[in-house]
Amino acid sequence: MPYYIGDVIKDYKRLVIRxxxxxxxxxxxxxxxxxxxxxxxxxxxVSLSDGTTLPYDILVMATGADAARLGxxxxxxxxxxxxxxxxxxxxxxxxLDSKPCRKAVIVGAGYIGMEMCEAFRTLGIETQVxxxxxxxxxxxxxxxxxxxxxxxxxxxxxFFPGTKPLSIEKGKDYALRLVTDKGNLEADLIxxxxxxxxxxxxxxSLKLKMGESGAIKVDFSQRTSMNDVYAxxxxxxxxxxxxxxxxxxxxxxxxxxxxxxxxxxxxxAPSEFPGVVGAQSFKLFKxxxxxxxxxxxxxxxxxxxxxxxxxxxxxxxxxxAKGEKLGLKLIADKPTGKLLGAQAIGEKGAVARINSLSxxxxxxxxxxxxxxxxxxYAPPFGGAxxxxxxxxxxxxxxx
Amino acid sequence: MPYYIGDVIKDYKRLVIRxxxxxxxxxxxxxxxxxxxxxxxxxxxVSLSDGTTLPYDILVMATGADAARLGxxxxxxxxxxxxxxxxxxxxxxxxLDSKPCRKAVIVGAGYIGMEMCEAFRTLGIETQVxxxxxxxxxxxxxxxxxxxxxxxxxxxxxFFPGTKPLSIEKGKDYALRLVTDKGNLEADLIxxxxxxxxxxxxxxSLKLKMGESGAIKVDFSQRTSMNDVYAxxxxxxxxxxxxxxxxxxxxxxxxxxxxxxxxxxxxxAPSEFPGVVGAQSFKLFKxxxxxxxxxxxxxxxxxxxxxxxxxxxxxxxxxxAKGEKLGLKLIADKPTGKLLGAQAIGEKGAVARINSLSxxxxxxxxxxxxxxxxxxYAPPFGGAxxxxxxxxxxxxxxx
Numbered sequence: 001m002p003y004y005i006g007d008v009i010k011d012y013k014r015l016v017i018r019x020x021x022x023x024x025x026x027x028x029x030x031x032x033x034x035x036x037x038x039x040x041x042x043x044x045x046v047s048l049s050d051g052t053t054l055p056y057d058i059l060v061m062a063t064g065a066d067a068a069r070l071g072x073x074x075x076x077x078x079x080x081x082x083x084x085x086x087x088x089x090x091x092x093x094x095x096l097d098s099k100p101c102r103k104a105v106i107v108g109a110g111y112i113g114m115e116m117c118e119a120f121r122t123l124g125i126e127t128q129v130x131x132x133x134x135x136x137x138x139x140x141x142x143x144x145x146x147x148x149x150x151x152x153x154x155x156x157x158x159f160f161p162g163t164k165p166l167s168i169e170k171g172k173d174y175a176l177r178l179v180t181d182k183g184n185l186e187a188d189l190i191x192x193x194x195x196x197x198x199x200x201x202x203x204x205s206l207k208l209k210m211g212e213s214g215a216i217k218v219d220f221s222q223r224t225s226m227n228d229v230y231a232x233x234x235x236x237x238x239x240x241x242x243x244x245x246x247x248x249x250x251x252x253x254x255x256x257x258x259x260x261x262x263x264x265x266x267x268x269a270p271s272e273f274p275g276v277v278g279a280q281s282f283k284l285f286k287x288x289x290x291x292x293x294x295x296x297x298x299x300x301x302x303x304x305x306x307x308x309x310x311x312x313x314x315x316x317x318x319x320x321a322k323g324e325k326l327g328l329k330l331i332a333d334k335p336t337g338k339l340l341g342a343q344a345i346g347e348k349g350a351v352a353r354i355n356s357l358s359x360x361x362x363x364x365x366x367x368x369x370x371x372x373x374x375x376x377y378a379p380p381f382g383g384a385x386x387x388x389x390x391x392x393x394x395x396x397x398x399x
Numbered sequence: 400m401p402y403y404i405g406d407v408i409k410d411y412k413r414l415v416i417r418x419x420x421x422x423x424x425x426x427x428x429x430x431x432x433x434x435x436x437x438x439x440x441x442x443x444x445v446s447l448s449d450g451t452t453l454p455y456d457i458l459v460m461a462t463g464a465d466a467a468r469l470g471x472x473x474x475x476x477x478x479x480x481x482x483x484x485x486x487x488x489x490x491x492x493x494x495l496d497s498k499p500c501r502k503a504v505i506v507g508a509g510y511i512g513m514e515m516c517e518a519f520r521t522l523g524i525e526t527q528v529x530x531x532x533x534x535x536x537x538x539x540x541x542x543x544x545x546x547x548x549x550x551x552x553x554x555x556x557x558f559f560p561g562t563k564p565l566s567i568e569k570g571k572d573y574a575l576r577l578v579t580d581k582g583n584l585e586a587d588l589i590x591x592x593x594x595x596x597x598x599x600x601x602x603x604s605l606k607l608k609m610g611e612s613g614a615i616k617v618d619f620s621q622r623t624s625m626n627d628v629y630a631x632x633x634x635x636x637x638x639x640x641x642x643x644x645x646x647x648x649x650x651x652x653x654x655x656x657x658x659x660x661x662x663x664x665x666x667x668a669p670s671e672f673p674g675v676v677g678a679q680s681f682k683l684f685k686x687x688x689x690x691x692x693x694x695x696x697x698x699x700x701x702x703x704x705x706x707x708x709x710x711x712x713x714x715x716x717x718x719x720a721k722g723e724k725l726g727l728k729l730i731a732d733k734p735t736g737k738l739l740g741a742q743a744i745g746e747k748g749a750v751a752r753i754n755s756l757s758x759x760x761x762x763x764x765x766x767x768x769x770x771x772x773x774x775x776y777a778p779p780f781g782g783a784x785x786x787x788x789x790x791x792x793x794x795x796x797x798x
Contacts, residue, residue, distance in 0.1 A: 253784070274771055352751035374674075375678050384651050
C-alpha cells in the first residue's frame with residue numbers, strides 16, 4: 001500500500017522529493033489530475049474523481065486556496081490571467097511567447113500586482129495598475145505607499161486608485177478592454193490579482209471544526225478537530241504570536257513550516273509550529289518593501305494602545321551613505337512598551353531590519369531593549385546607532 | 400561653571416554636538432591638547448597638564464585605548480603608521496597625498512588590517528599582510544578564514560601566516576624594509592594593526608576597582624566602584640549576555656551605547672545598558688564577514704558543551720540565485736539547545752543573518768525556536784526556508 005504515508009515517513013530523513021521521478025523512486029503514488037471528492041472518516045477512505053477510493057490511516061488536508069475571481073463579464077477571455085499556481089505562470093509565459101504584448105493592465109495592487117509590475121516592465125510591456133482601494137499595498141501605511149507610488153512612477157507605471165473593474169470586453173487598439181467605473185483601459189493582457197479564496201468543501205464534508213477566520217482550525221501540531229486528520233498551508237489557520245490568536249495568514253513560508261511540523265508529528269517526532277509574527281516583504285524594482293507584526297489599525301482592533309514613529313534612517317554608516325534612504329516605522333504598545341509591528345522601505349537594508357525586528361517581536365522585546373540591541377556594526381552595513389536603535393529610542397520617548 | 404556637566408545635561412534632549420562650534424554654543428568648555436594628569440576624588444578636582452585644575456561633581460572616565468605597539472626597532476620611522484584616531488587617518492592621508500606609495504605592508508590581519516587592505520588596493524597600492532597567527536581574523540573559524548584568504552588572493556593581496564615582525568629599517572627598492580623571522584618585505588608604507596592597549600594610569604591613581612579583564616569595572620548604569628565616577632567606552636568592561644560575565648569588548652557601537660547610558664543617568668533619567676552578545680562585522684572587497692556570540696573554543700572555555708554545524712546556504716531564493724553563496728555556522732549548547740554563536744560570510748546577506756541571530760541570542764532562543772522563526776520571505780531576499788532555518792534545523796538534529 002504505497003500511499004500509506006506512514007510507510008514512507010519512516011525514512012523521511014533520507015527522502016528528498018523534487019520531481020515526479022523522485023516520487024516514483026520513493027514509492028509514493030502521486031495521482032495528478034485527480035480530485036479528492038469525498039472523505040469517509042469512519043472507514044478512513046477518500047473517494048477520488050477517477051472513481052477509485054483510497055484508504056488512509058492519517059489524512060493531511062493541504063487543499064490550499066485558489067486565486068479569488070471577481071466574476072466580471074469577460075473574465076474568461078483569452079489574455080485574462082489569474083496567478084496562483086505554477087501552471088498559471090506557464091500559461092502566461094506561453095501567451096507572452098506566442099504573440100507580442102504591448103500593454104498590460106493589472107487589477108489589484110497587492111503582492112502579485114506589485115511583483116508582476118517589475119516582470120512586465122522588464123519585458124518592455126507598458127503597464128497600468130488599478131485597485132478599488134485608495135492606495136497600493138494596504139498592509140503598509142500611507143507614508144510607505146507614497147514611496148511605492150513614486151517607484152511605480154519612476155518605472156512608467158500608472159496607478160489608478162479607487163477604481164472598480166466592471167467588465168472585460170474586446171478592445172479597439174488592443175486585444176482587450178477593461179471597463180471600470182472611472183473609464184476604460186485597453187491592454188493585450190489583463191492580470192487579476194485580488195487575493196485568495198479557499199474551497200472549504202472537503203473540510204466541511206468531513207465536519208472539521210473551522211476557526212473564526214473561516215479556515216480549518218488546527219493546533220500547534222497541525223492536528224485538526226478530527227483524529228488522524230492534519231491540515232497545513234493555505235487551507236488552515238496559524239497562530240499569530242503578537243495577537244495571541246489563531247488567524248488566516250496564507251503565505252508560502254508559513255505553509256512550508258506547517259508541512260514540516262505535520263510531517264514530523266506523523267513520522268513520530270512530536271513537533272509544534274510556534275506560529276508567526278506577520279513578517280512579509282516584496283521587491284519592487286530597486287525597492288525593498290517589508291513589514292512585520294501589526295499595523296496601528298490592527299493593533300487598536302486587537303485591544304492594544306498603539307503609539308508609533310517613522311524615521312528617515314540610513315542603511316549604512318553616515319560617512320558611507322550615497323543618498324540611500326531607509327524609512328522605518330515602529331509601532332508599540334503604550335502600557336507595556338512592547339514592540340507590536342514595523343514597516344520598512346528602501347533601496348537596501350529594509351528586509352534585514354524587518355527580519356531583526358521580527359525576531360524581537362517573536363521574543364516579545366520592549367522598545368527599551370530594542371534601543372540597545374547588539375547588532376554587527378560596521379559602516380558599510382549601518383551606523384553605530386542603527387536605524388533600528390534610533391527608531392526604538394525615538395518611540396520609547398512617546399511612552 | 401560651564402564644565403559642570405549637570406548644567407548642560409538638563410537640556411540634553413536639545414543638545415546636538417558635532418563640531419567644536421557646537422560645543423562653544425552649548426556652553427561646554429572643551430579643552431583640547433590637555434591631559435588630565437591626576438584626580439583628587441575627595442576634593443572633586445582634576446589636575447590638568449596645562450597647570451590648571453577643574454572641579455567636578457560627576458566624573459566620566461572615557462579614556463579609551465590606544466593602538467598597541469610592538470616596540471619594534473624602527474617603529475617610529477616615517478611611513479610607519481598605527482591606526483586608532485581620526486588624526487592617525489589624517490596623517491596617513493597627507494602622507495599618501497604627498498608622495499607616491501607603490502607598496503604597503505600590513506602587520507596584523509584583524510579588522511584594521513582587513514579594512515585597510517581594501518583601502519590600499521582601491522588606491523592601486525600593492526599590498527601584503529603578515530600575522531603572527533596561522534590565519535587571518537581569528538574570531539572566525541578556519542572554514543571562514545579560507546574564504547577570507549581567497550578574497551584577499553582575488554584582490555592580489557598576499558598573506559603571510561605565522562610571521563613575526565622583528566624590526567623596520569631603511570629599504571633598498573622601497574623606502575622601508577620590514578624584517579621578519581621568515582624574511583624581509585619592502586614597502587613604502589607599513590601599517591601596524593595589532594589591537595589596542597589601554598592606559599589605566601588615571602583609573603589606578605583614582606583607585607577605581609578594575610574587572611577581571613583588567614579594564615575598569617562598571618555596573619549596568621556605567622557607574623564605577625567610586626561614587627560620582629562613571630566609565631564608558633574602551634576603558635571599561637561590558638556585560639556579555641551569552642556568557643553572563645563582564646568582559647573587555649572594545650567596539651565603537653558599544654562605546655556609544657555606554658555613553659548614552661551614562662549620560663542619561665547623569666541627566667537624571669535612570670537607565671541601564673543591558674550588554675552585548677558579541678555581534679561584529681567587516682567588509683572585505685565583495686564579502687560581508689560577520690559573527691555574533693561565542694566561538695566553539697570560547698563556548699568550551701566558559702563551561703558550555705558546544706555543538707556546531709556549517710551550511711552552504713543562499714542569500715536569496717533558489718530560483719533567483721546567480722551563484723552567490725552564504726556560509727553560515729551555528730554553535731549551540733548541547734544540554735539546553737540554546738544558540739551560543741554564529742558566523743557568516745558571503746557576497747550579501749551575511750550581516751543581515753548575523754543581526755537576526757544576534758537578536759535571537761539576545762533573547763536566549765533555542766535552535767528549535769530559531770528553526771521556525773518568522774522572517775520576511777520573498778525570493779529576492781531568501782528562501783521560504785532561510786539559511787537561518789536550515790542551519791538551526793540541521794544543528795538541532797545533533798542535540
